[in-house]
Amino acid sequence: xxxxxxxxxxxxxxxxxxxxxxxxxxxxxxxxxxxxxxxxxxxxxxxxxxxxxxxxxxxxxxxxxxxxxxxxxxxxxxxxxxxxxxxxxxxxxxxxxxxxxxxxxxxxxxxxxxxxxxxxxxxxxxxxxxxxxxxxxxxxxxxxxxxxxxxxxxxxxxxxxxxxxxxxxxxxxxxxxxxxxxxxxxxxxxxxxxxxxxxxxxxxxxxxxxxxxxxxxxxxxxxxxxxxxxxxxxxxxxxxxxxxxxxxxxxxxxxxxxxxxxxxxxxxxxxxxxxxxxxxxxxxxxxxxxxxxxxxxxxxxxxxxxxxxxxxxxxxxxxxxxxxxxxxxxxxxxxxxxxxxxxxxxxxxxxxxxxxxxxxxxxxxxxxxxxxxxxxxxxxxxxxxxxxxxxxxxx
Numbered sequence: 001x002x003x004x005x006x007x008x009x010x011x012x013x014x015x016x017x018x019x020x021x022x023x024x025x026x027x028x029x030x031x032x033x034x035x036x037x038x039x040x041x042x043x044x045x046x047x048x049x050x051x052x053x054x055x056x057x058x059x060x061x062x063x064x065x066x067x068x069x070x071x072x073x074x075x076x077x078x079x080x081x082x083x084x085x086x087x088x089x090x091x092x093x094x095x096x097x098x099x100x101x102x103x104x105x106x107x108x109x110x111x112x113x114x115x116x117x118x119x120x121x122x123x124x125x126x127x128x129x130x131x132x133x134x135x136x137x138x139x140x141x142x143x144x145x146x147x148x149x150x151x152x153x154x155x156x157x158x159x160x161x162x163x164x165x166x167x168x169x170x171x172x173x174x175x176x177x178x179x180x181x182x183x184x185x186x187x188x189x190x191x192x193x194x195x196x197x198x199x200x201x202x203x204x205x206x207x208x209x210x211x212x213x214x215x216x217x218x219x220x221x222x223x224x225x226x227x228x229x230x231x232x233x234x235x236x237x238x239x240x241x242x243x244x245x246x247x248x249x250x251x252x253x254x255x256x257x258x259x260x261x262x263x264x265x266x267x268x269x270x271x272x273x274x275x276x277x278x279x280x281x282x283x284x285x286x287x288x289x290x291x292x293x294x295x296x297x298x299x300x301x302x303x304x305x306x307x308x309x310x311x312x313x314x315x316x317x318x319x320x321x322x323x324x325x326x327x328x329x330x331x332x333x334x335x336x337x338x339x340x341x342x343x344x345x346x347x348x349x350x351x352x353x354x355x356x357x358x359x360x361x362x363x364x365x366x367x368x369x370x371x372x373x374x375x376x377x378x379x380x381x382x383x384x385x386x387x388x389x390x391x392x393x394x395x
Contacts, residue, residue, distance in 0.1 A: 024046070
């Protein structure tokens with residue numbers, strides 16, 4: 001494993017003053033793409049480092065996943081030497097990212113104006129819970145409350161349940177992807193104009209806009225048309241089906257898909273049923289249609305449906321346990337899970353970045369997740385600090 005980057009972002013330096021999941025994930029993606037990502041944390045570090053399970057302090061499974069392809073510095077940003085080190089680092093960098101609240105960054109003299117004064121070409125990205133122009137600006141924000149305020153929690157109630165959360169930190173991860181493309185856009189403009197920029201990525205707005213892609217629907221128009229949401233996604237029957245020997249997700253999508261299943265399951269008369277003749281009539285009668293699919297699913301084994309679906313170009317997949325994805329033949333064939341050997345944590349597995357390039361620049365593991373402050377002296381020497389100056393930081 002080489003620490004040298006040949007990725008598309010090779011030569012780009014990113015300062016990662018980020019905690020929890022949202023912004024660290026975004027920084028990791030930039031690192032996967034070849035950027036030199038430097039994670040800056042204090043002696044108390046990012047509290048996610050304390051999560052178990054772990055073999056050694058500060059190196060839990062989530063940390064190993066979120067902080068690969070990064071170097072680590074430990075700085076006391078409230079001290080004069082620590083603050084000076086941060087400014088000197090920023091002066092050599094292309095991107096600064098943080099999900100600290102803007103008021104806290106201002107108290108540390110690390111607001112956008114402070115950093116652009118030392119690096120005018122800096123792409124400064126602030127990841128926040130809520131946009132700065134709204135009444136919720138500055139409030140504490142974590143994934144659970146963002147799922148609720150963005151409307152995601154109430155989606156479960158459409159099928160007769162109480163509001164509930166998705167079993168994933170989906171708000172953090174969607175916002176992370178917004179951060180990545182925003183930073184990349186800022187870098188493109190910097191390359192064209194030589195000018196830096198200030199970017200704000202609010203998690204609440206990111207998830208709300210994500211939720212509304214299909215669900216704004218008729219309310220796109222003025223005056224509003226009905227329905228508001230996409231009806232196919234509202235039915236309680238939109239879920240995997242029980243096959244003869246387990247679970248399968250059979251998703252006929254086209255008119256031909258449905259007609260092929262009607263005939264295969266001994267109900268050819270449904271081909272002439274007007275409720276199922278067109279995409280709009282099927283959506284209008286989605287409850288009845290999906291009930292039929294559930295009924296039909298029990299006629300074959302999961303493998304039987306997979307074979308029939310492949311022959312007839314019908315979307316169909318087995319229902320995997322999340323913990324068993326490594327056993328799925330497709331994920332195994334594409335190498336989604338990569339074995340690795342950490343110098344202190346031993347054998348572990350990396351979930352590879354899913355994108356690839358035809359060149360040799362595809363994302364790859366260049367650096368294992370670092371311990372707190374592991375590269376502080378190395379990086380300070382790179383940016384011109386003497387051994388005596390480095391010693392003032394007590395690292």
